[in-house]
Amino acid sequence: AQTVTQSQPEMSVQEAETVTLSCTYDTSESDYYLFWYKQPPSRQMILVIRQEAYKQQNATENRFSVNFQKAAKSFSLKISDSQLGDAAMYFCAYRSAETSGSRLTFGEGTQLTVNP
Amino acid sequence: GAVVSQHPSRVICKSGTSVKIECRSLDFQATTMFWYRQFPKQSLMLMATSNEGSKATYEQGVEKDKFLINHASLTLSTLTVTSAHPEDSSFYICSARAAGSYNSPLHFGNGTRLTVT
Numbered sequence: 001a002q003t004v005t006q007s008q009p010e011m012s013v014q015e016a017e018t019v020t021l022s023c024t025y026d027t028s029e030s031d032y033y034l035f036w037y038k039q040p041p042s043r044q045m046i047l048v049i050r051q052e053a054y055k056q057q058n059a060t061e062n063r064f065s066v067n068f069q070k071a072a073k074s075f076s077l078k079i080s081d082s083q084l085g086d087a088a089m090y091f092c093a094y095r096s097a098e099t100s101g102s103r104l105t106f107g108e109g110t111q112l113t114v115n116p
Numbered sequence: 117g118a119v120v121s122q123h124p125s126r127v128i129c130k131s132g133t134s135v136k137i138e139c140r141s142l143d144f145q146a147t148t149m150f151w152y153r154q155f156p157k158q159s160l161m162l163m164a165t166s167n168e169g170s171k172a173t174y175e176q177g178v179e180k181d182k183f184l185i186n187h188a189s190l191t192l193s194t195l196t197v198t199s200a201h202p203e204d205s206s207f208y209i210c211s212a213r214a215a216g217s218y219n220s221p222l223h224f225g226n227g228t229r230l231t232v233t
Contacts, residue, residue: 035221043207045160045224091159102213103150104222106159 002027002094006107013082014115020067021077021110023092031097034068034075035104040088048090051075053097079112087114119143120212122225129200130233137195137228139210145190146212150222151183154207163208166193190215200232 003026013019025034036048051059051068058066063083067076079086092107119142129135139149147168152160164185165173172185182204184196193212197204209227214220 043154043209043227043229045209045211047221050221089157102148102222103162103165104160104211105162108159109157111157 002029002032002096002105004092004094004105004107006090006092006110008110009108010111010113012113012115013079015082015084017082018078018080019082019112021079021090021092021112023075023077023107025073025075025092025094025107027073027094027096029096029098033095033097034066035093035095036064036066036075036077037091037093037106038086038088039091039109045091049077082114084114084116087112120210120223120225122210122228124228125226126229126231128231128233131201132199134196134198135200135230137197137208137210137230139193139195139212139225141191141212141214141223144212144214146193147190147215149187149193149210149212151185151193151195152209152211154209154227156207160209163195168193197230200230202232205230205232 005024032053034051038046038048049061049064063080065078089109089111091109093104121140123138149166151163154160163178166185166187168187174180187193210225211222
């Protein structure tokens with residue numbers, strides 16, 4: 001079974017600064033997807049960024065980028081120019097591309113605080 | 117973009133009663149929907165996978181008779197918490213994937229906060 005680990009329960013960053021959230025995962029599969037989701041106080045799950053394991057290039061979405069290290073099974077999220085609206089719980093998630101069902105396995109989450 | 121509507125957003129019920137939560141895909145057909153449970157400041161834990169026209173697949177430790185799932189159409193899945201107890205109080209979230217698009221992202225509902233008194 002796949003597992004996802006986020007070792008930082010809480011992180012804080014100053015507005016306009018950069019912060020990196022860590023995520024590691026364990027799998028025996030070679031084809032899979034990795035995601036970062038944001039959950040603000042509204043509890044809505046918002047997809048931040050997605051990475052296909054077969055792609056070597058790191059995904060980027062505006063101020064959000066990932067550092068995907070497949071061999072190390074690491075998938076960190078970098079938020080540049082942090083904004084107050086970035087404050088939320090962030091979840092790293094894994095999804096197999098080899099089996100049907102597309103279930104997501106989530107990490108424990110990292111609560112990000114953005115200080116003005 | 118694809119929208120998943122979850123209803124109700126909040127519900128308070130008395131212990132021993134049953135509560136139904138609906139999850140609808142508004143602008144796409146979903147052969148598979150997922151039901152998650154989230155306790156405060158914790159992660160989302162998959163409860164069951166709901167497949168249209170067939171029985172749901174439950175995760176280990178989830179009581180099938182307590183959490184009844186029905187996926188009767190390509191746009192609607194329901195989760196019924198039967199004989200609810202205070203320990204069932206939690207945040208329940210559904211997600212859905214468009215039919216025929218295995219690699220498409222999952223879309224989440226806004227969740228339902230259940231409080232059992």
